[in-house]
Amino acid sequence: MLKDLIEPFRHKGEVVQEVLEKEPQVNKKVEKAKDWQGTLRQIWSYLAREKGRLWLVLLMVVLSSVCGLLGPFMIGRAIDNYIITRDNSGLLRLLAGLLGVYVLNSASLWFQNYWMIGIAQNTVFSMRTQLFRHLHRLPIPFFDKRQYGEIMSRVINDIENVSSTLNSSVIQIISSVLTLFGTIGFMLWLSPLLTAITLVIVPVMFFGMRWITKRTGKLFKMQQRNLGELNGYIEETISGQRIVKAFSQEDRVIAELLEKNDKLKESGFWAQTYSGFIPKLMNVLNNISFALIAGAGGLLALKGVVTIGTIVIFAEYSRQFTRPLNDLSNQFNTLLSAVAGAERVFEILDEEEEARDEEGNKELGEVRGEIEFVDVSFSYEEGGNTVSHISFHAAPGETVALVGPTGAGKTTVINLLSRFYDTDGGSILLDGREIKSIKREALRAQMGFVLQDPFLFEGTIMENIRYGRLDARDEEVVKAAKEANAHSFITKLPNGYDTAIEQDGSGISQGQKQLLSIARAILANPVILVLDEATSSIDTITEMKIQEALQRLMKGKTSFIIAHRLNTIQKADQILVLKDGGILERGSHQQLLKEKGFYSELYHSQLQKEIG
Numbered sequence: 001m002l003k004d005l006i007e008p009f010r011h012k013g014e015v016v017q018e019v020l021e022k023e024p025q026v027n028k029k030v031e032k033a034k035d036w037q038g039t040l041r042q043i044w045s046y047l048a049r050e051k052g053r054l055w056l057v058l059l060m061v062v063l064s065s066v067c068g069l070l071g072p073f074m075i076g077r078a079i080d081n082y083i084i085t086r087d088n089s090g091l092l093r094l095l096a097g098l099l100g101v102y103v104l105n106s107a108s109l110w111f112q113n114y115w116m117i118g119i120a121q122n123t124v125f126s127m128r129t130q131l132f133r134h135l136h137r138l139p140i141p142f143f144d145k146r147q148y149g150e151i152m153s154r155v156i157n158d159i160e161n162v163s164s165t166l167n168s169s170v171i172q173i174i175s176s177v178l179t180l181f182g183t184i185g186f187m188l189w190l191s192p193l194l195t196a197i198t199l200v201i202v203p204v205m206f207f208g209m210r211w212i213t214k215r216t217g218k219l220f221k222m223q224q225r226n227l228g229e230l231n232g233y234i235e236e237t238i239s240g241q242r243i244v245k246a247f248s249q250e251d252r253v254i255a256e257l258l259e260k261n262d263k264l265k266e267s268g269f270w271a272q273t274y275s276g277f278i279p280k281l282m283n284v285l286n287n288i289s290f291a292l293i294a295g296a297g298g299l300l301a302l303k304g305v306v307t308i309g310t311i312v313i314f315a316e317y318s319r320q321f322t323r324p325l326n327d328l329s330n331q332f333n334t335l336l337s338a339v340a341g342a343e344r345v346f347e348i349l350d351e352e353e354e355a356r357d358e359e360g361n362k363e364l365g366e367v368r369g370e371i372e373f374v375d376v377s378f379s380y381e382e383g384g385n386t387v388s389h390i391s392f393h394a395a396p397g398e399t400v401a402l403v404g405p406t407g408a409g410k411t412t413v414i415n416l417l418s419r420f421y422d423t424d425g426g427s428i429l430l431d432g433r434e435i436k437s438i439k440r441e442a443l444r445a446q447m448g449f450v451l452q453d454p455f456l457f458e459g460t461i462m463e464n465i466r467y468g469r470l471d472a473r474d475e476e477v478v479k480a481a482k483e484a485n486a487h488s489f490i491t492k493l494p495n496g497y498d499t500a501i502e503q504d505g506s507g508i509s510q511g512q513k514q515l516l517s518i519a520r521a522i523l524a525n526p527v528i529l530v531l532d533e534a535t536s537s538i539d540t541i542t543e544m545k546i547q548e549a550l551q552r553l554m555k556g557k558t559s560f561i562i563a564h565r566l567n568t569i570q571k572a573d574q575i576l577v578l579k580d581g582g583i584l585e586r587g588s589h590q591q592l593l594k595e596k597g598f599y600s601e602l603y604h605s606q607l608q609k610e611i612g
């Protein structure tokens with residue numbers, strides 16, 4: 001019968017066991033995170049900022065624990081001293097005292113809770129703020145390696161986990177420890193013999209708990225990690241749902257989700273199942289302890305060694321004594337799950353921030369926009385060579401087009417120019433100065449980007465354009481929109497410039513988005529401009545509008561165009577043809593055509609396609 005009941009879970013249980021055994025080798029991150037004492041110390045460093053309130057909480061916890069101990073003791077005394085002797089007035093006095101103890105107990109419980117919530121909220125507030133600030137200071141390679149949803153899961157779920165634990169567990173743990181020691185102390189004072197009988201169950205309890213918590217700790221960690229993975233996957237597939245639909249991948253996506261969901265369900269199931277053993281075990285031990293006290297106490301009372309009142313006190317204390325142990329183990333589980341969450345938060349906080357701009361890095365003064373790459377090499381992975389030995393010069397106001405097959409390194413060149421990544425070799429100069437000696441912010445403030453898929457924020461059109469220069473007046477925004485050929489479509493919208501844009505920019509067309517991003521760049525008026533082939537997949541009229549707006553935008557600015565369609569870059573001062581991370585050919589459109597090399601071949605094949 002039992003075998004049948006267990007059977008459906010047997011296979012999964014084995015899988016979990018296998019994972020538990022393998023876990024230290026499979027996940028280095030978890031291995032590193034195993035130092036939970038270190039994590040607790042880190043949590044403490046946040047809590048320590050609230051020392052004053054923590055002392056108050058401690059005081060209240062001591063008070064409530066003492067009250068909890070006094071209650072049964074007074075009841076026992078009432079039996080021995082007043083009920084058996086029929087001393088009515090004495091009994092009334094004691095009951096009044098008991099009432100006072102209960103009121104004090106409730107008040108101290110309320111205050112400890114009130115102050116602890118404050119502490120927990122403040123702690124989580126600083127953790128969340130620090131994490132968010134830190135995330136924005138992490139270098140781009142950090143984000144390359146992770147799913148956004150997984151990061152979100154850490155910022156939201158894991159922090160929430162820490163919060164709820166701090167809210168309840170800290171008080172519980174301190175109060176349990178105090179009650180435990182207080183109870184044992186009182187019991188020893190009343191009757192060492194009965195105390196010894198009560199404590200018989202402790203070794204069983206200890207080893208039982210150890211067996212359980214060893215498993216639950218790992219399982220909770222696994223649960224958090226699986227939740228992170230699932231969130232990451234959901235975020236990725238929902239934000240990329242157009243692609244999913246376009247490639248009819250719905251079934252595969254759902255199947256993969258099921259797999260991840262199943263992993264989460266399974267780790268959750270076992271984590272809860274194992275931790276669920278704890279109260280059951282406690283209950284059984286509690287009953288055994290109660291029976292022992294009643295039996296042994298009865299015998300001792302018959303022999304006149306202990307009083308009836310003492311047995312009542314012990315019966316009550318035996319419960320009070322297992323309750324904190326029970327609470328402690330329960331809280332230990334919650335604490336383990338919060339530590340698992342906190343570890344994941346601290347893992348991000350421990351990541352190194354984007355290298356601080358070296359001391360002495362200055363703000364930029366007047367910038368002309370002269371750019372020079374001198375023998376620049378770089379690789380995303382150690383030992384590779386994404387781009388190698390690239391050299392070129394762009395005079396202020398010149399237009400440089402980067403062309404070449406996919407993966408040739410065009411975007412990488414721009415990433416290096418923007419210092420999203422730093423070069424491995426060679427140097428990049430702006431107006432003759434190494435860009436590494438310029439503050440990143442100052443450098444990027446000189447740059448404007450019009451990307452293939454322009455990013456619009458939730459807000460009005462006015463706010464979205466103003467993102468280019470936050471102090472721009474309304475008239476300046478409108479002027480920029482006019483120059484970007486965006487004004488006419490904006491004014492046709494029901495709310496004009498106050499039209500709200502949805503978070504993902506849906507509601508307006510791709511071409512209109514690009515016009516808005518051009519307006520944004522016009523308003524920002526940067527010295528260096530990066531255009532990432534803004535005209536693909538757009539109708540001819542909008543494309544003409546965009547081209548015209550871009551010409552206006554580029555005027556007087558050093559511009560880099562990442563181009564896929566060669567007819568848009570014929571006027572560029574310089575075309576760099578990249579292949580396999582190196583510059584294969586360079587020159588103007590006419591010069592390159594005359595060379596009859598890779599560019600000329602590419603151009604003619606594109607022309608053929610357009611005609612044909």
Ligand SMILES: Nc1ncnc2c1ncn2[C@@H]1O[C@H](COP(=O)(O)OP(=O)(O)OP(=O)(O)O)[C@@H](O)[C@H]1O
Binds near residue numbers: 406407
């Ligand atoms: N973050 C990254 N981490 C590791 N490798 C990368 C990263 N970004 C790009 N790469 C690799 O570097 C090489 C150059 O990529 P890059 O994006 O610069 O090419 P591209 O010429 O701009 O290509 P496309 O025209 O397709 O945008 C490619 O092989 C690409 O796979």
